[in-house]
Structure formats: C-alpha cells, structure tokens
Amino acid sequence: MSETVFTYAAPALKFGRGAADEVGHDLLGYGARRVLLVTDPGVAATGHPARIAEQATARGLQVTTYDRVHVEPTDASMADAIAFARDAGPFDAILAVGGGSAIDTAKAVNLLTTNPGELMDYINAPVGKALAPSQPLLPLVAVPTTTGTGSESTTICVLDVLSLKVKTGISHVALRPRLAVVDPSLTASQPAMVTAASGMDILCHALESYTARWYADFDAKQPEQRVPYCGANPIADMWSEKALSLLAGAFRAAVRDGDDTLSREQMALAATFAGLGFGNAGVHIPHANAYPIAGRVRSYRPEGYPADEPIVPHGMAVSLTAPEAFRFTFDADPGRHLRAARLLEPDADLGEGADVLPGVLTRLMRDIGIPNGLAEVGYGEADVEPLVDGALKQQRLLATAPRAVAGEDLAAVFRGSMEHW
Numbered sequence: 229m230s231e232t233v234f235t236y237a238a239p240a241l242k243f244g245r246g247a248a249d250e251v252g253h254d255l256l257g258y259g260a261r262r263v264l265l266v267t268d269p270g271v272a273a274t275g276h277p278a279r280i281a282e283q284a285t286a287r288g289l290q291v292t293t294y295d296r297v298h299v300e301p302t303d304a305s306m307a308d309a310i311a312f313a314r315d316a317g318p319f320d321a322i323l324a325v326g327g328g329s330a331i332d333t334a335k336a337v338n339l340l341t342t343n344p345g346e347l348m349d350y351i352n353a354p355v356g357k358a359l360a361p362s363q364p365l366l367p368l369v370a371v372p373t374t375t376g377t378g379s380e381s382t383t384i385c386v387l388d389v390l391s392l393k394v395k396t397g398i399s400h401v402a403l404r405p406r407l408a409v410v411d412p413s414l415t416a417s418q419p420a421m422v423t424a425a426s427g428m429d430i431l432c433h434a435l436e437s438y439t440a441r442w443y444a445d446f447d448a449k450q451p452e453q454r455v456p457y458c459g460a461n462p463i464a465d466m467w468s469e470k471a472l473s474l475l476a477g478a479f480r481a482a483v484r485d486g487d488d489t490l491s492r493e494q495m496a497l498a499a500t501f502a503g504l505g506f507g508n509a510g511v512h513i514p515h516a517n518a519y520p521i522a523g524r525v526r527s528y529r530p531e532g533y534p535a536d537e538p539i540v541p542h543g544m545a546v547s548l549t550a551p552e553a554f555r556f557t558f559d560a561d562p563g564r565h566l567r568a569a570r571l572l573e574p575d576a577d578l579g580e581g582a583d584v585l586p587g588v589l590t591r592l593m594r595d596i597g598i599p600n601g602l603a604e605v606g607y608g609e610a611d612v613e614p615l616v617d618g619a620l621k622q623q624r625l626l627a628t629a630p631r632a633v634a635g636e637d638l639a640a641v642f643r644g645s646m647e648h649w
C-alpha cells in the first residue's frame with residue numbers, strides 16, 4: 229500500500245537583526261540558569277559568542293564557553309566537547325553559536341550529557357547502533373553564524389568517524405533545537421568562500437528536497453517507522469520554492485559584497501526556509517556523494533577555512549556533483565527540474581531539457597568561485613570507484629532520490645563531474 233501521510237516539524241524561530249541579543253531572555257524562559265555555550269575558534273574570533281554570553285550573563289545566567297569545536301566535526305572532536313561538558317556541568321541548557329559544525333557538536337553534547345553511553349551507540353546503523361535516546365535532552369538554542377546548513381532546524385548531527393574514514397550522522401527528533409535564533413547581522417563576517425560554499429548547501433537543500441521522491445510514492449509506514457525525512461511534499465515544496473527565489477536575488481551579491489545587508493538577510497532567510505524544507509522532505513544524490521568527497525580529501529585547502537588540514541567544505545562537496553546529479557534525475561520529473569531552474573534564473577530564456585538546471589548551476593558556481601569540478605579538488609578517474617562505494621553507503625539519502633540509483637549511475641555522475649566548464 230502507498231503512503232498517504234506526510235509530516236512536518238520545526239523548532240520555534242526568532243528571525244531578524246538583533247535577535248541574538250535576546251538569547252538570555254529566551255534561555256531564562258526555558259528555566260535555564262547554567263548554560264553551556266558551544267562555538268568554534270573562527271567564530272569565537274568574531275566576538276559574537278562573547279557578546280552573546282555577556283548579554284546572557286547580564287540577565288543572571290551563568291555561561292560556560294566551549295570554543296574548541298572542530299570545523300566539520302569528527303568523533304574525536306565531539307568526544308572532546310562531550311568530555312568538557314561532562315566535566316564542567318551539569319548544565320540546564322545548551323547554546324550553540326556558529327555554523328553547522330558548532331550546532332552539530334552542541335547536539336552531540338546535548339545527547340551525551342543527558343543520556344548514557346557513547347557516540348557510537350547513537351550513530352546511524354550500520355556504522356553505529358542507532359539507539360534512540362532514553363532520557364529527555366536539554367533545551368538547545370541554536371544561533372547560526374553561516375548562511376547554509378539549516379542545522380538550527382534539523383534533527384541531524386553530522387560527523388566523521390576517523391577510524392572508519394566515514395562521514396555519518398545521528399538523526400533523531402530529540403536532537404532538534406528548541407529554538408532557532410537567526411540573526412543575519414552575525415553572518416556578515418563570513419569569508420567569501422564560506423558564503424559561497426555554505427550557500428551552495430542552501431541551494432542543494434532546496435533543489436534536492438524539491439526533486440526528492442514524492443512522499444506518497446513510498447510504501448505506507450507504521451507510526452513507529454516514521455522518520456523525519458518523508459520525501460517531497462506540499463509543505464516542504466513551499467519552503468524550497470521560496471528559498472530558490474531568495475537565492476536568485478541574493479546569492480551572487482552576498483558573495484561579492486559581504487557588507488550588503490539586504491543580501492545577507494535574504495541569504496539567512498533562504499537558509500532558514502531551505503532548512504525547514506529539507507529537514508522534513510530529505511536530500512538525495514548530491515548529499516550522498518558529498519560524504520565520500522569530503523571524507524577522502526587529500527590536500528585541498530580552500531581560502532577562508534582553517535588551513536591546518538585539508539578540507540572540502542560540506543557545501544562545496546555537495547555542489548560538485550549537483551549539476552550531473554540533476555541531469556541524471558531530470559527524467560523523473562522534468563517539470564520540477566525546469567521550474568527550479570526558472571526560479572533561479574527568472575529573467576532568462578532557459579529553454580527545455582535535461583541540460584537546463586545543470587547550466588544554471590554551473591553558471592552560478594563559476595560566478596561565486598566554487599571549484600570547477602572534482603578534478604580541481606584533487607580527484608581523478610582512479611577515485612571514482614572508492615567515491616561510488618562511499619556514496620552507496622548513504623542509502624538513507626539515496627532512498628529519497630526520485631529514481632533508483634545504482635553504482636554505475638553514481639560512477640557516471642562522478643565521471644561527468646570532474647570538470648564542469
């Protein structure tokens with residue numbers, strides 16, 4: 229029998245310039261007295277976390293700061309944060325200030341300071357045991373400083389398991405922040421490449437959830453089988469379409485001029501909207517491919533990111549195979565692919581066919597300084613097989629693709645993504 233039900237969930241949201249100044253008030257409303265603030269060194273250097281902590285302290289809260297979050301967290305970096313929190317606690321609320329790296333680390337800290345066991349107990353199967361939390365988590369207030377991941381709205385926490393060389397995650401509704409505080413003024417200090425890469429994450433969230441397998445095309449589930457990602461649906465569509473229109477107006481301008489406040493605000497709205505969409509519908513091939521692209525990096529070091537180790541940042545990793553992935557999925561629903569392309573380039577005469585959306589994407593990627601394909605970040609033909617193996621492990625995501633995806637399909641997508649222009 230086919231599915232007849234879709235679901236939608238979201239945290240409370242406070243949006244707008246100055247919203248972060250009210251976090252102390254919001255935390256008091258959750259009954260908090262002792263708060264753990266979680267951030268990374270780059271964000272700490274902007275002064276935003278210290279200012280937010282000061283304002284919370286002025287309202288009588290006791291704030292302890294952990295500022296060693298690893299950019300693109302690992303099991304080891306999360307274990308460090310958890311050990312710090314277990315040692316310095318107990319706390320009665322958690323405050324994340326940063327991009328997806330800080331927010332995801334805060335989610336893991338929240339889980340493992342309130343529940344027994346270790347990370348591996350909760351990491352998605354087959355890598356981990358995929359246990360559900362047995363105890364309630366603390367209120368988590370998430371304050372994003374990038375315009376990208378949507379992690380402030382989602383149930384997901386992403387990490388690299390270093391010993392297994394695999395990027396995976398924990399996904400459970402209990403991880404969703406209680407409150408998302410999106411203050412665009414915090415995002416102005418993002419380096420241009422962070423704006424570009426995290427913005428491609430927004431774009432792919434919107435495009436992948438918009439083109440995901442329709443919720444009613446899945447088999448019917450029992451209530452206990454429902455997962456946060458239920459496939460494309462009318463509510464997620466609304467968020468995705470609006471996010472695409474905002475990106476059309478603001479993305480190039482925000483990368484070109486970080487001080488353009490209107491573009492920054494629209495990017496923050498786009499990230500929020502796309503997060504609310506994909507956090508319920510799901511993502512598919514570009515995100516599945518991003519895991520091995522990020523996980524197998526050898527020497528690539530983009531500007532604007534910590535230079536101490538090689539990194540293909542998440543949003544960049546997602547975008548590199550997106551044009552080819554959408555060429556592959558086009559036949560599943562040409563109308564949606566073309567509509568998305570027209571939302572992104574509303575004034576152009578784009579024509580018809582499978583090349584339209586890939587063309588829109590590659591023009592944008594070139595304009596905002598995203599590398600010209602997998603070759604530029606260090607991959608070649610010899611990497612195709614391990615990249616395919618890595619992507620095939622992300623069955624949770626591939627199941628949301630609008631058509632069945634075999635290893636040979638992924639191989640063609642990776643090969644076609646070596647160079648885009």
Ligand SMILES: NC(=O)c1ccc[n+]([C@@H]2O[C@H](COP(=O)([O-])OP(=O)(O)OC[C@H]3O[C@@H](n4cnc5c(N)ncnc54)[C@H](O)[C@@H]3O)[C@@H](O)[C@H]2O)c1
Binds near residue numbers: 422
């Ligand atoms: N949980 C989810 O739903 C979800 C979704 C997508 C991605 N992710 C994860 O999020 C991570 C990526 O997060 P991201 O793209 O937000 O970037 P990030 O948190 O990794 O930060 C990227 C860099 O930008 C710096 N930075 C962030 N905000 C800044 C600011 N306002 N001013 C100056 N510098 C700033 C950071 O210090 C860091 O060096 C990845 O680990 C990815 O897997 C999670």
